[in-house]
Amino acid sequence: MAVRKKNRSKPATEIVSVPDVEEVDAIEEVREAFEAPMLPVRAEPGPTFAGWVARRGLLAAIIFGVLLAPQFVDNVRENMISFALVYVVIGLSINILIGYAGQISLGHQAFVGVGAFTSAYIVSNSHLSFWIGLALAGLTGAGAALLLGLVALRLRGLYLALITLAYGFVAQNSIFNIPALTGGGAGAEAPRPAGFTGNMAFVYLCFIILAVLMYVDWRLVRSKVGRAIFAIRENELAAASFGINVTAYKLIAFVISGVFAGIGGSLFAHRSTVVVSADFNFALALTFVLMVVVGGLGSRVGVFIGSAFFALFPLIFNRFSKYTGLIGALLLLLTLTTFPGGIAQQIAPILRWFGGAPLRGHGKSQVIQSGGAGVRP
């Protein structure tokens, strides 16, 4: 539920009022988000043993299918898969900001680019190993995000959106063009790490890193930090009244998102082995936001599918190149108008079925409904 609030720009201390119905609602929502999730009361018996076998079996088959996919495709397609995986990493990063924390970011290519150039510089100029480059890319990505997070403490909604847009723009046009650091217009070389130079090997490197990040993301959502971030998304004032340190957790959300983006950037750079500032234009930032919203804000599975789709779609449908863009954009509008929760809302019954519920029609899952409700660009 979007809570309407006047005088958003006033500092919290100035707002002194008796809580009205809306505010009580909001407090209730925050309480639900912050307190540990209770086990659902199951009115009907769960699936039978065979039912569980079917669910777990199918789930395992899908995961193995995705993992084994690179074995059955040619060299070019392997490269496409790693491209999709890089996008998924970036999608997860954006999801933390927009989906979990409710902070819009239209300049995410800045974090990704910082990570990409850092990693490229470490590997080609400092001649250190890829792993150090990857770690430092995460760190610098976090630094770049922290800087923006400090701004986000003061601005919100539309103004934040514009500042992030400006941030990405400045990064692309000025910072990423400093010849000493990024090689200027020619770009920086980012050779693949030893042992992962082949396309197939690199795909599995991406898989491993993605798996680690997915695990971190999963633990984040289930932790106190995650619940605090959700509570801030729902209502900052109410969250603060529950003793949540709004400033700190907002910055934590930015930092984690920055780490993910930086790592995504590092993979992005080493996948294509050369990285230029023109890669990180506004169109890319827009694609990042599109893929997460279409995938479904706040849903890990949805973001995975959405990101991979947006990465692969133009590559796979190359032979209809004239119509690719149009079809993609129309699909986007169709998804949004029929299922505002994105792909996650469309596949919600399937996801619930895997969780042990009977297969029923659509509905709105809690995560999707509230996803980004606090974002008012």
Next chain:
Amino acid sequence: MKQFLVLGVINGAVYGLLATGLVLVYKGARVFNFAQAEFGTVAAFFAYWLIEKQHLPYWAGDLLAILGIAIVGFLVERLIVRPLFTAPRVTLLVATAGVALVLIQLQFIIVGANAVQIGPALRGIGVNILDVVVSPQRLLIFGVLVILGLGMGYFFSRTDLGLAVLATSQEPVATELAGIGTRRMSSFIWTFAAVLGGIAGVLLAPTGALFPGFMTITDLLPAFTAAVVGGITSLPGAFLGGLLIGITQGLGEFYFGSSTIVRGAANLLVFAVLVLVLLVRPKGLIGREA
């Protein structure tokens, strides 16, 4: 320098016109309309087709083009905005970006990637302003902006319909109770915004090359900045913001245009103004709803 200033003011007029459309939509739907500049581009292509291909007179082609874009705006509201009435605003934001993408892609398919041109509406030699020769077409842009600005000021302060739009944007529930259909107002707002974008488009069309998405590429970001600098809810503010951004860009072009250290310095300067305004006066220069 004078030349850059005068051109800046005239470019600013276009930004102002686009920014007014952005403000209007923001007041109505509380969302940033990423498709605003594309309304202009589509109208420009309509005008191109009617004037250059169908050989209609200039005024008829422009009027029909604006009518056409009004229909597009109406359809966008009905098909895209209305189903997302209660959706999170970020979803609607992405949807408007989607509309812009669809329109750009349609232009690529129908018109192709090659740039086309329309002859100017007003021929004749330029007028001398501050020792700078300004083409009649550019003067026309500025004149139309001033007239539209005054007209919209009157519309939103004196007419029932204008007040109803304002009421809808400020307090939808109370407006509904007063017997004003907020959904119908939403249709009106988007149609009107499309018309504003369309006017900017047909005026701008004869001054340069037309290619798919040209207004989104060159004018959308300055227009966003103009809308925010003016205070995102203020129509006069959007006009002023547009002029300010245009002048800033002109000055940036003059002082840093040839700099090789920082590319796109004029645009960076625009963002510097934006950051400065947000820091010093976050509500914009004119933060009042009007």
